[in-house]
Amino acid sequence: MSNSDSSRERQRAELDEELVAYLDGELSAEQNQLVEQRLGSDPVYRERLRELEKTWDLLDELPTGEPTQSFTQSTLELVLNEDTRLQLNKQRKPWTLPLRVLAFSAMPLALFGSAFAATRYWQNQPYRKLLQDLPVIENVDMFTKVEDLRFLELLEQEGLFGDGIGGLGQ
Amino acid sequence: MLQVRQGSAAAYEELIAKYQRRVIAFFQHAVSAEVAEDLAQEVFLRVYRARQSYEPGARFATWLFTIVHNVASNAIRRRQFRKEVNVDVADSGQFSAKPLDTMAQAASGYMPARRADKREAAEMVSLAIQSLNERQKTAILLSKFENMSYQDIAETMGLTTQAVKSLLSRARANLKEILEPYIQSGLPPDPTRRSDED
Numbered sequence: 364m365s366n367s368d369s370s371r372e373r374q375r376a377e378l379d380e381e382l383v384a385y386l387d388g389e390l391s392a393e394q395n396q397l398v399e400q401r402l403g404s405d406p407v408y409r410e411r412l413r414e415l416e417k418t419w420d421l422l423d424e425l426p427t428g429e430p431t432q433s434f435t436q437s438t439l440e441l442v443l444n445e446d447t448r449l450q451l452n453k454q455r456k457p458w459t460l461p462l463r464v465l466a467f468s469a470m471p472l473a474l475f476g477s478a479f480a481a482t483r484y485w486q487n488q489p490y491r492k493l494l495q496d497l498p499v500i501e502n503v504d505m506f507t508k509v510e511d512l513r514f515l516e517l518l519e520q521e522g523l524f525g526d527g528i529g530g531l532g533q
Numbered sequence: 534m535l536q537v538r539q540g541s542a543a544a545y546e547e548l549i550a551k552y553q554r555r556v557i558a559f560f561q562h563a564v565s566a567e568v569a570e571d572l573a574q575e576v577f578l579r580v581y582r583a584r585q586s587y588e589p590g591a592r593f594a595t596w597l598f599t600i601v602h603n604v605a606s607n608a609i610r611r612r613q614f615r616k617e618v619n620v621d622v623a624d625s626g627q628f629s630a631k632p633l634d635t636m637a638q639a640a641s642g643y644m645p646a647r648r649a650d651k652r653e654a655a656e657m658v659s660l661a662i663q664s665l666n667e668r669q670k671t672a673i674l675l676s677k678f679e680n681m682s683y684q685d686i687a688e689t690m691g692l693t694t695q696a697v698k699s700l701l702s703r704a705r706a707n708l709k710e711i712l713e714p715y716i717q718s719g720l721p722p723d724p725t726r727r728s729d730e731d
Contacts, residue, residue: 380702387676389683389698417716418709422677424655425662428557428569435549438574442545442581 382412386419534593538584549577552594556601558678562662563605563670564612576604598679598689602671609667661711661722669704676701 384390385398402409499506509515536544556576560569579600587596662670668690675681675689683697690697714720 376699376702376706379706380698383702383705384683384698387683387701414709415705418712419677419705421654421658421712421716422662422673422708424651424658425562426558426655426659428554428559428561428573430553430557430573431570434553434557434570434573435546438549438553438577439542439546441574441578445578445581 378408378411379415382408382415386412386416534584534587534596535589537581538587538589545581548580552597553577555678556597559598559601559674560605560608562659562674563667564608568608572604572608576600579604592685594679595681595685595688598675598681602689605671606667657712657715657722661708661715664711664722665704665707668700669707672697672700673704673708 381390381394381398385395390398402412493500506515534544534548537548553573556573557569560572564572576597580597583600587593662673665673671690672686675686679685681689683694683701686692686701687694687697692700711722714723
């Protein structure tokens, strides 16, 4: 399309927009007056308005929606069925909604708790090993004097160390 | 609508009785006569479900036709999808109009040798409307049959007022072009004369 064609198209579109808005009563009083002045002096403009108006009037020929006799009744039944179904659901599980709300509210708390526990576990990991070996550490002087580990294990099995020293062979 | 909101069945029945023709007519022209009642029922069901969200003071027709517009758009998309699945046709876009050859065939079948009578005129206009794209069709129907202002159409269709102004202007110019052969000499409407621009 050449420049002059597209310019003509644009002009035609602007003209149509103005005329359609005029027909639809969407122009201001001032714009209305301008359109009417031009209609009085420009036969092409007037002809375009007549064409648009004629096409618009043809739409009156379209059939109006004629519902079947049972339309209202069947629509009401549809709504009633849905209402009944909803009521039944509510009666069957009256606790469902509060429970859902509760579960939903508790979810962040549970997440926070799990995250806190995991972090604590991870942070205490080095100390846990130390605590486990504490009885050995406390008696390290005594153990260094014993050369045979098997002998110590036998003594522990006999219960000679009591509760204070455990964990040998673990 | 306020009484419907409070759960009055009688008010709801009255509301259906008041708007059913308009809603069915909209679907007849925007989608098809075969599914118009089913879609209208879907609308009234949605109205009932959404009754609590209706804001007192809002214009009811605008609220109702926003639902109508959504239901129509979904139905057109479903039909379009089925058509694309069933028939291997050239890509004509989401909001495209009825295939032109179908229209021309349908129209020629109805044309008498001489002057068309009122029923045939309705058929011609209906074919012309069907050949518009979805947005143009919706804007035309809301403007013509619901007497909606550009502001209300914009609200219903989720557009700006200026966009509606341009849309309606192009839609009416398209209709004029398509119906020109019929107006001039009683020939079937010619959808090839329309501009696909939205």
